[in-house]
Amino acid sequence: MSEDSGLWLxxxxxxxxxxxxxxxxxxxxxxxxxxxxxxxxEIVAKPVTGSDRKVGEVKGTQQRRIDGDNVGDYRRRVTRLR
Known part of the structure; x- marks a missing residue:
């Protein structure tokens, strides 16, 4: 009996x-x-709208960022369409 009591442990x-x-x-x-x-x-796809226009040119590696980028402004960069 004492052998069975330690089996559960x-x-x-x-x-x-x-x-x-x-x-x-x-x-x-x-x-x-x-x-x-x-x-x-559910994603409803809509036609792509917009236009392409050249706003400037960066040559070389002197400028690390593009002027006017919105990388840090998350709320302005990601907006919901209403």
Missing amino acids: LAAGPAGAAALYWALYRYYRNTDKSHGFEHET
Whole structure:
């Protein structure tokens, strides 16, 4: 009887490790909560509008940035069409 009482402790190690692994996997992967953009988002394509016009020319590597770029201004750069 005393031999059987310690058997559960021996089985608890691998069972606990498997449960911890599965819990951490589900927490960090959270595949059940992730958003499948390709399958769950409806995109209505519209014709491309706009015009092409040359505004200037940068030659060489002296200028690191283009004048008037909006890289840092996220809200102005990404706007929703209404």
